[in-house]
Amino acid sequence: MKKMIVFCLLAAILLLSYGCSSVQGEEDGQPDVVVTTTFIYDMVQVLSEGVDAFDTSLIIPAGEDPHIYQPKASDLALILDADTLLYQGLNFEGRMADVLDGGTSITEDFDETALLQEGEGEADPHFWFDIELYKSAVNTVSSTLSEDYPEHTDAFLENKEAYFKSLDELDDYVEERIDEIPESSRLVITPHDAFGYLAANYDLEVHAPQGISTDAEVSNNTIEATADLIMENNIKAVFIETTTNPDRMQRLKEIIQSRGGSVEVVGTENDALLSDSLGEAGSEGDTYISMFRHNIDTITDHLK
Numbered sequence: 001m002k003k004m005i006v007f008c009l010l011a012a013i014l015l016l017s018y019g020c021s022s023v024q025g026e027e028d029g030q031p032d033v034v035v036t037t038t039f040i041y042d043m044v045q046v047l048s049e050g051v052d053a054f055d056t057s058l059i060i061p062a063g064e065d066p067h068i069y070q071p072k073a074s075d076l077a078l079i080l081d082a083d084t085l086l087y088q089g090l091n092f093e094g095r096m097a098d099v100l101d102g103g104t105s106i107t108e109d110f111d112e113t114a115l116l117q118e119g120e121g122e123a124d125p126h127f128w129f130d131i132e133l134y135k136s137a138v139n140t141v142s143s144t145l146s147e148d149y150p151e152h153t154d155a156f157l158e159n160k161e162a163y164f165k166s167l168d169e170l171d172d173y174v175e176e177r178i179d180e181i182p183e184s185s186r187l188v189i190t191p192h193d194a195f196g197y198l199a200a201n202y203d204l205e206v207h208a209p210q211g212i213s214t215d216a217e218v219s220n221n222t223i224e225a226t227a228d229l230i231m232e233n234n235i236k237a238v239f240i241e242t243t244t245n246p247d248r249m250q251r252l253k254e255i256i257q258s259r260g261g262s263v264e265v266v267g268t269e270n271d272a273l274l275s276d277s278l279g280e281a282g283s284e285g286d287t288y289i290s291m292f293r294h295n296i297d298t299i300t301d302h303l304k
Contacts, residue, residue: 030055033145034082036093038062038278039128040106042288043141044086047159053149054083060093062280065243071096079103084148086141090115090125092276104144106137116196126275128288129197131171135164170289177300178202185303189230189238191248194275198295209248223248227255230263237302240267241275264302271298 031054035041041058048056057078060069066088076099079085085103087093093100107127114133116124127133142160146153178186186203188195192210199206207229209222230238230252238253240246249265256263266272270284273295279285285294 031083031149032057032078032081033084033086033148034059034078034103035085036060036087036096036100037066039288040086040088040141042278043106043138044145046163046287047138047142047145047156048152049159051149051152051155053152057082059096060277062277062286063242065276066093067276069093069095071099084144086144088125088137090123090127092125104140106140109140110136116200118193124193124196126194127197129195129292130201131167133197134288135167138163166289170292173293174202174296177296178204180300181304184233185236187229187233187235188299188303189226189235189249189252190273190275191241191244191246192275194241195273204299209252210244223251224255227252227259230256231259231261235263235303237264237266239299239302240265240272242272242279243276266298266302273298 033044033054034057035044036059038058038060041056044056048054059071059075059078060066075096079099079102082103085100087096087100087103087105089100089105089107091097107125110127110133112123114130115127118124127137138160142156146156149156183203186205188199188204188206190206190208193206193208195204195206195208198204207226209226229235238249240249246265246267249267253263253265274285274291278287278291279294285291
């Protein structure tokens with residue numbers, strides 16, 4: 001009932017503003033594949049290379065935080081008019097969940113035992129740092145596109161097979177780079193807990209003052225405990241993410257300095273970690289593979 005009320009309210013907003021909105025698919029006569037995040041957008045671009053069957057519309061722009069993204073009336077227009085709607089699920093698009101039920105969650109076929117958990121059974125949605133889980137999501141996207149645009153099934157499958165080879169090469173690259181970091185230095189400190197799957201798969205330890213959602217509060221005690229961890233392990237660097245508030249990492253640096261230590265805060269425009277969004281088009285990290293390589297290169301170069 002609550003979902004229906006929310007949906008009706010959003011629909012009312014849409015009706016008031018729809019005259020000012022336009023959907024690309026309507027303008028050129030093509031069907032519209034609507035996706036919520038940059039990760040899914042990249043999957044669709046890879047799978048549909050050489051295919052001119054639909055337009056692809058992205059709801060949450062690159063650089064925005066999906067955990068707290070507030071949908072607009074124009075977003076609802078895209079969702080309601082979508083010929084194909086793909087979203088991540090696992091509560092990643094936390095404030096949009098009520099209006100996405102009619103679409104396909106790319107995580108719907110996941111083996112739940114492969115998902116990391118936080119708290120009382122809440123699944124960690126940052127699965128893309130597990131390449132095998134990411135492949136499973138790509139399979140779901142490929143199957144959905146093949147079902148909706150069956151005349152292009154062979155192209156989708158061919159593109160997927162080539163992509164999986166590139167993902168296997170990426171996996172090898174990540175392992176090789178992490179081997180460059182001394183085992184005693186493999187502690188990655190980030191603002192929120194987006195890298196648990198990376199730690200689980202690549203012999204790293206990750207710690208974050210904030211939980212898996214950026215919508216949570218962080219206590220001073222948690223910040224102090226993180227500073228203790230940095231001092232105890234003589235960690236050289238902590239990392240800012242592009243979609244999170246950098247103040248917590250700067251606060252950590254100040255605490256460490258007050259104790260007579262030092263730590264580098266890594267997070268300029270060129271070396272902040274990409275966690276909940278790919279980079280903007282044309283920037284480093286604007287695809288899944290380049291994002292992963294950017295993160296691993298940044299972590300390795302500052303911890304080894």
